[in-house]
Amino acid sequence: MNSIALVFSAGLAAGAMNALAGGGSFVSLPALIAAGVPPVQANTSSTVALFPGGLASAWAYRDGLRPVGSVSLRALLATTLCGGFAGALLLLWTSSAAFTFVLPWLLLVASIALAFGRRIGEALRARWHIHANAVLAVQFMLGVYGGYFGGAVGIMMIAIWGLLDNSDIKHLNAPRTLLVSAANMVAVLAFIVANAVHWPETLVMLVGAIIGGYSGARIGRRTPPRVIRAVTLLVTSCITLAFFVKTYAPLLLHR
Numbered sequence: 001m002n003s004i005a006l007v008f009s010a011g012l013a014a015g016a017m018n019a020l021a022g023g024g025s026f027v028s029l030p031a032l033i034a035a036g037v038p039p040v041q042a043n044t045s046s047t048v049a050l051f052p053g054g055l056a057s058a059w060a061y062r063d064g065l066r067p068v069g070s071v072s073l074r075a076l077l078a079t080t081l082c083g084g085f086a087g088a089l090l091l092l093w094t095s096s097a098a099f100t101f102v103l104p105w106l107l108l109v110a111s112i113a114l115a116f117g118r119r120i121g122e123a124l125r126a127r128w129h130i131h132a133n134a135v136l137a138v139q140f141m142l143g144v145y146g147g148y149f150g151g152a153v154g155i156m157m158i159a160i161w162g163l164l165d166n167s168d169i170k171h172l173n174a175p176r177t178l179l180v181s182a183a184n185m186v187a188v189l190a191f192i193v194a195n196a197v198h199w200p201e202t203l204v205m206l207v208g209a210i211i212g213g214y215s216g217a218r219i220g221r222r223t224p225p226r227v228i229r230a231v232t233l234l235v236t237s238c239i240t241l242a243f244f245v246k247t248y249a250p251l252l253l254h255r
Contacts, residue, residue, distance in 0.1 A: 003035040007201050011208025014046075015053035017235075018209075019060070019177070019216030020228045022154040023114050024050055026107065026236045028205060030243070037198045039100045043091060043149065044191040045198045049205035051188050053213025054181040060217035064174030069164030071132045073175060077182055079136050083143020084183030088190035091148045104247050107240040110151030113159075115233055117152065121159035130163045139179075146183030147190075154180045 010031030014024030025046055032042035067073050091099075138160050146153040154176040161172055191197050220228065 003201070004204055006031055007035055007204045008208040011049060011053070011205035012212040014050055014205075015056075015209035015212025015214075016216030016219065017212075017232060018050060018054055018154075018180075019057040019213050020220045020223070020232070022152050022180075023110060023232055023236050024053075024209070025149070025151045026110070026239045028209070029103075030239055032198070032201055032205070035201050037201055038096050039103065040091065040094060040096050041196055041198055043099065044187075044196045045202040046205070047150065047184055048188050048191060048197050049202045050209045050213075051181065051184045052206055053209030053211075054177060054184055056210050056214040057217045058174070058177040058181050060214060061174035061177050064171055065178060066171065066175065068135075068161045068172065068175055069132070071135055071161075071164065073178075075136060076139055076175070076179055079139045080143040080146070080179045080182045081186050083140040083145075084147035085186040085190060087144035087147025087149075087183070088187035089147075090144070091187075092190065092194050092196060100247060104240065104243040106149045106151060107236070107243055110149075111233075111236045111240045113152035113155045114236055117155035117159050121162045124159065125162045128163055132164065135160060135164060143183045146180060147187040150180070150183065150187075153183065 010027045014026075014028040016024075017027060018024035025043075028046040028050055029042055032045055033039060037045055065073065068076060139157070142153055142156055142160070145156070157176055157179060158172050161175075
């Protein structure tokens with residue numbers, strides 16, 4: 001019962017985080033590992049569990065769906081689907097030991113994106129603009145990252161989209177939620193076909209993530225962005241530090 005409560009609560013929090021600022025996997029993945037799911041399967045199960053919550057958020061933002069600058073939403077969607085499938089296959093080919101070793105670094109990359117993604121995007125926009133074809137190439141790589149791990153991938157998408165001449169940063173939340181869900185969709189299908197999902201924990205987390213995702217999208221329209229950002233960064237930083245200590249401290253002590 002304690003594991004069920006832990007996984008459900010993590011689903012609520014992760015779904016809300018994804019709707020508000022991204023980074024829901026920072027909560028869902030550690031919770032599944034704490035519940036006894038092996039690391040790679042915890043990541044696949046987390047992706048499956050958070051997928052419906054992402055769809056709920058995309059539905060809440062549906063009125064804002066539009067092209068990103070000069071790039072059609074259809075082209076971005078197709079590119080993201082291909083990248084997400086490639087990332088899912090890469091994860092399935094990764095051993096648990098290798099994933100455990102690289103996980104803290106994935107969390108660190110996601111934490112940096114959450115903390116500084118907006119500033120980096122603004123600095124890049126002030127100096128460079130890129131062609132639509134380049135955006136699609138980078139979008140494919142982000143799709144790969146989304147299918148493999150996906151932490152803060154939505155923030156990374158917005159930073160890249162901002163380099164388009166005609167992009168409107170204020171209206172990118174809707175396509176962000178849709179395309180993050182697209183990368184997750186093909187990953188979910190691959191994980192299910194590969195029988196890489198721990199269903200009891202996943203289904204419990206899935207219910208919580210649906211509730212959290214839709215509620216988070218509603219709350220995000222009323223909560224000051226500074227509050228959302230501060231809470232998100234605090235959570236992600238603490239979890240990232242904990243995983244570095246857990247993974248690498250024993251290695252240092254044995255030297």
